[in-house]
Amino acid sequence: MTQNNKEYMLEMLHISKSFPGVKALDDVTLRVRPGTVHALMGENGAGKSTLMKCLFGLYTPDTGEIYLNGQAIQFDNPRQALDAGISMIHQELHPIPHRNVMENMWLGRYPQRKFGPISLVDHAKMFADTKKLMDDLQMEINPKTRVGELSVSHIQSMEIAKAVSYNSKIIIMDEPTSSLTETEVAHLFRIINGLRAKGVSIIYISHKMEEILQISDDVTIMRDGKHVGTWLAKELTIDLIINRMVGRDLTHRFPPKNNVPAQTLMKVDKLTSTFPKSFKNVSFELRRGEVLGIGGLVGAQRTELVEAIFGLRSVASGTITINDQPVTIHSPVDAKRHKIALLTEERRVSGIIPTMSVHDNTIIANLKKYSNRFGFINYALCRKDVDENIARLRVKTPTVKTLIANLSGGNQQKVLLARWLLTEPDVLILDEPTRGIDVGAKFEIYSLIFELANMGKAVIVISSEMPELLGVSDRILVMSMGQAAGILNRQDADQEKIMRLATQFV
Ligand SMILES: Nc1ncnc2c1ncn2[C@@H]1O[C@H](COP(=O)(O)OP(=O)(O)OP(=O)(O)O)[C@@H](O)[C@H]1O
Ligand SMILES: [Mg+2]
Known part of the structure; x- marks a missing residue:
């Protein structure tokens, strides 16, 4: 026929x-x-x-x-x-x-x-x-x-x-x-x-x-x-x-949030990019146990700001202190030494290594932890950590040996998140972490963010989805044309206020 x-x-x-x-x-x-x-x-x-x-x-x-x-x-x-x-x-x-x-x-x-x-x-x-x-x-x-x-x-x-x-x-x-x-x-x-x-x-x-x-x-x-x-x-x-x-009821889009922000962990003071059209004079504090959201329109230079904090972009002036100690970060290696991790926005460009397995993609940022002083890798420990994290994030993959390129888009994103969690950072920066992720898995990622905050980590979340920013953040830094337009506390924030700040310098 x-x-x-x-x-x-x-x-x-x-x-x-x-x-x-x-x-x-x-x-x-x-x-x-x-x-x-x-x-x-x-x-x-x-x-x-x-x-x-x-x-x-x-x-x-x-x-x-x-x-x-x-x-x-x-x-x-x-x-x-x-x-x-x-x-x-x-x-x-x-x-x-x-x-x-x-x-x-x-x-x-x-x-x-x-x-x-x-x-x-x-x-x-x-x-x-x-x-x-x-x-x-x-x-x-x-x-x-x-x-x-x-x-x-x-x-x-x-x-x-x-x-x-x-x-x-x-x-x-x-x-x-x-x-x-x-x-x-x-x-x-x-x-x-x-x-x-x-x-x-x-x-x-x-x-x-x-x-x-x-x-x-x-x-x-x-x-x-x-x-x-x-x-x-x-x-x-x-x-x-x-x-x-x-196939089941999912009545809440956000898990219960009960993290309590404590003492200041990182201070960013008047950070200014070397590029005139990028971010300038951005200051904020980040506390242990806190989720700081960063909102703004595209072009607000949010990604550029966090990439600079992570050592991927150069800054002309300004300082970063961690635990009251000034730090210099010229590269991601420096950032990792200071226990900062960044999950990037564009996984194809700076994220997944398509020719490697799910297992290797998970451990790649953390090889030091698994090698002894002679350079031998403890495969059993790798495997245990990978298995645990894959299960915790419910990554859908036939085995951990599967090539990451064969996973669905959302599942690749989860593997990247697992990668950065394994580095046990103090400051975890997530740039659009739930992009392309389904509602059920979003809930799991939010739970994880709150769990990390409860463990005393500081989490920065860049998001273009207003409900997400309002749902996860303790405070929201709103950027507009490369400048910090304002910081809103959770209880005072709403979509309208964010929008007003986001368009302040437009
Ligand atoms: N080339 C491939 N080799 C092996 N498995 C594959 C391949 N392509 C897809 N899969 C598997 O088939 C299933 C369906 O994947 P698919 O990419 O179609 O999901 P999706 O609905 O598009 O998900 P997402 O919302 O995350 O993009 C997944 O389990 C995935 O791992
Ligand atoms: Mg798909």
Whole structure:
């Protein structure tokens, strides 16, 4: 049978896919109507990305059929999927950093100009096409900027523009907003609405419940590689979605918080970057047992500030003291010696080592603890620590020997968290720690943050999600254009006050 139901733009029926040790997809069905936004939801490791990779020709399903406008299809590679009108924004972005925006956009399909028998890349056309696309989408990204210089949110916007540039009938967006600001998300939603009005179908994967209910028409929920069901978005509520995703009631988004901030551990005084457009004159104190949130809009230089504290960026002036002792931190090695750890925002760039196992990725920052003075590594101790932390964070992986690249995005993030916990830091800095993490696992990460604070550690959490900042922090430092606009105490803080401070110097 090659003909199927024409009511749907896309039908994926009875799709199963196994990897060594995991059945990632088990008889999954997805039916997408034309001109709709179809949300795909489920916990980390539920199989969302795998299902989309089966559609996009990156994986071959073990069983099942796929129909596009009623025609049976099977793609062997993404090229065929693109030619058939399907494009995809991947969850893990891999742009080529030393190339510019337009070269990344048209990679593998550069416009050519013929000079007799010779054909050359038509850079002028490539520039004009990119400029027009960016203008149409109202994105302010210069086609000639090197991608390595773009912020994560601009890279994500570039990938969105790239997906749109194929004029596809179906666009798969795997967590497209994970590093976008609220304004950029609103902008993406306008783009999506425009595409939907033209009859394009969007398959939209996100862990952000509010977004899903706002943008989608239909919602399919998956759990443990299985299809739980498909509903109209207007029939759903956040509680219903969570309940169907996790298969149990999760009544609270935050665990009970009873940490008590004690004496000052770290003092940052008038810290100023060497770059004029970065942070300047930032001062704050951090206490033992405290969770200090850092809020602000993108461009507020929050990441730059914590990277400087961690020795990844240079400072022109200002001081850092720990336990009343001035410290100099010129590199992450210095930072680690002073018991500071940083979980970075962009795991692909500065986080996971894709060619290594879950086990090795977990212990890599802490080899000293496991080696004796002759350099021999105590593998049993490594294994014990890894096992404990993998269990505690409920990392979903067949074994600890599995390559980290084979884990779902959210589970990779958990491994990184385990890595930094093993260094037993006094100051733990988490830059967007729950990005791409499902609701259940978020709860576990919040519990862990509170547990660390209860142990007397000082925790800094950068977050762009207001409810998260308000839920975890004892105090919130709000930054605006590189400056500290103010510090709010937990009991006085609300979204409006944070926003007012965040826009103070804009
Ligand atoms: N190439 C692979 N090799 C082995 N296992 C894999 C591979 N790709 C995915 N898996 C496994 O399949 C399961 C589903 O992963 P998938 O990436 O589809 O989850 P997801 O729903 O996208 O999760 P997340 O929300 O964290 O992105 C996971 O257990 C994952 O470890
Ligand atoms: Mg995924």
